Amino acid sequence: MPKKTIQRFLPDHNKIKNNKSLRIFGDVLHDANLWHLNRRSARGAFAVGLFFAFIPVPFQMLLAAAIAIPLRVNLPLSVALVWITNPFTMPPIFYGSYLVGVAVLGHKKQEFAFEPTWQWLEASISSIGPAFIIGSLICATIASLIGFFVVDLLWRRTVRKAWLNRHKK
Template sequence: MAKKTIQRFLPDHNTVKHHKFLKIFGRLLHDANLWHLNRRSARGAFAVGLFFAFIPVPFQMVLAAALAIPLRVNLPISVAVVWITNPLTMPPIFYCSYLVGAIALGHPEQHFAFEPTWQWFIESLTTIGPAFLVGSIICASMAAILGYFGVDLLWRRSVRKAWLNRHK
């Protein structure tokens, strides 16, 4: 059941192979293991995708794909999960990352107002930047670990339930 649910939301592998940002991987995308869906590939792909979803860098999809290829986990899942952080969810997720980093570093929370200027960005690197980056790494690691074991648990429960239903 978990496999069927996940497959319903996955994009076609030809669509992903021909995505303009993923073309840089060329023939590496032809490895069949990147497109196979099983418990190992799904849990690893969720971990990779969730990790890069919480890292505040551009081209998160490319980074997720770059790690999914050597780990040989499901590429479409790892690329799709990155979209948990989208323009609607980024502000609360990254603000929570900042708070986690401030707590981890023992810094008091600083109030700031976002300004879309280069000057504000440069100034924020020294004020809120360290807490934000540390918090992002902590949140990314925790999300990856929880995603890995959460998908593993859900997959095992789904297989067990299907197996019990067949024997009834």
């Protein structure tokens, strides 16, 4: 069942409630609906978490939490899914997003070599930035929609299967 599988990987909600960076949300974190796991909250959390995983900004976890709270979807799941983009997966994911942006905008692919300098960042924003941002938004939207519908489909399938097994008995 997806619920049991997902709950195995979720962090303890007390750890998240006590996280220093999430204290800006105050008492809103004590809403039980943010911690409850059902089909609606899981599919929404997947959509929120996967969307922000593909957005190249710092503090992705805070943004995912800020959207998960008013949407009343599972907070730990939406925050945890942001870590799909981690130091190991960021380069291929963001390069793929750049390639999508190049294809959509019809630009030529530009070769670049990463340098951790402010000058490189300024130059890159004007040259590869538009394609990268557009590609990231497109990939984020597609990943979000796929996550939403796949979780919904899997959840419905397992509930239907469990119901049929109970009915057979």
